Each structure stands twice: as structure tokens, then as C-alpha cells.
Amino acid sequence: MSTDLSETVRCMTEGLQFHFDVDGDNFTSAGQASVQVKKNLRQLGIPPETIRRVSIAMYEGEINMVIHAGGGTADVYVNESSIVIVLDDTGPGIPNIEQAMQEGFSTAPDTIRSLGFGAGMGLPNMKRYTDEMQIESTVGVGTKITMKVNL
């Protein structure tokens, strides 16, 4: 993924920040952080199409943390030039990121598939809806995904 994060880090030190703990046990309530962020961004007067991109990308990441990593944290940073989403978990990690990024690749179990997830489209959607995306993952340690949407 894209690697220039110096701008991203700078963005994180200014502007607004929202923090969420994403519960790994409650699948039905998953997505609450994303829905809340959508609300917050609307109040800030962010353009609807940008809100849509940010909230879908965040939701896909949030659901992934619930399904594949047993939960994690989500932080959203907003300043005048961009919105940055950082999703951090201590799950199993992703052994092959290139493969995970491919449309259709999924390790989701049948129980999850029966709910409509597990199409292997989440990570590709996150990439498509954001301007920059970086995945850092270590097997047995966890996964950190940073996404940026320019304003």
C-alpha cells in the first residue's frame, strides 16, 4: 500500500479526534463506531459523498476487526485537509496482505457468510473508497490499518 505516512502523522497531531473501542463479542451491534462517525462528520459539515466514503471504509474495517480479530480500537482524526482512520487490533494478523486485498479472498466462517459477510470485498472497498491505505500486520501480533480521505 502507499507508504508516505509523514503527512498522515502530521494530520493526527492537529484537529479533532474521535476514539472508539470496538467490541469483538457483539456482532449484531458491530458498526456503531462507523454510524457515530457518520453523525459527527455530518455535524462538521463534511460533504455527503465524502462522509459516505469514510463511513463505508471504516465500517468494513470495523466489521473485519469484529469477525477476524476479536475487536480492537478505531481512531478518527479530522482536520481541514483530510480525515484519517486508524484501526488497530491484536488479532491473528494477516499472513499474506496481497492475497487478502484481492476481491473474493475470504477466510470468513460459514456462520458469518450466512449473515451476508465473507464475500472478500471489504478490504478492496476500503482501498477504493479512500485516497491512501496502509496495512501493517504481523502474524500472532495484530493488524493496524491506516486510511486517509482527502477533503
Added chain:
Amino acid sequence: MTVRELAAQLSLRELAMPDGDREVEGGYTGDLLSWVMGRAQSGDAWITIMSNLNIVAVASLADVACVILAEDVVPEQDVVKTAMAKGVNLLGAKESSFALSAAVAKAVQ
């Protein structure tokens, strides 16, 4: 055409209609949630047989105009209540996804 008008024209069952004046601009049919989030457009009528609570969040974030549950599927517990609370229009019909897609396409032309 608004969601309310669409529901009347196609005789759809109203399960939750917190925003009946929302304009329907097109449609998307599918049950795999990440496909819906990747392909549906804002303002679409989303036709599906998925009935679990996650459809409410997906509909809200994808900003579709309404969800139409096909084949008379019964929404699971809390779906109607949550749809109401989150401002998501939820309709039901006995027709198949195919038949509903054709009807919606004709109606919004």
C-alpha cells in the same frame, strides 16, 4: 419518486418509514453486504433477502433510499426498531428479488 410513492405504487409493506419523502433514484439488488457497500449508489432502493440487523447499518452507511425485503422474509429481532431509530426506510414484499428489481426499474425510469 419518493419512497412513500414507490411503496404505494408497488404495494410494498411498510415495516419502517422514518423518511418517506426520500427520493428514490435507482436500485441495487444483492445479499452480500460488501458488494452492496461497494456497488450500490446513494439514493438506490436496495432489494435483498438478508434480514439480520447488519442490514440497517449497511443501508445507513451506503445511504440507500430504502431497503426492500423480498420473498416475504421476516426481519429479525430489533431490525424494525433499529431502522426506525436510524432513519432507515424498510419495506417488505412477497415478490422475488428479480420481480422487485424489474418493478423498481420501471417505476424510477
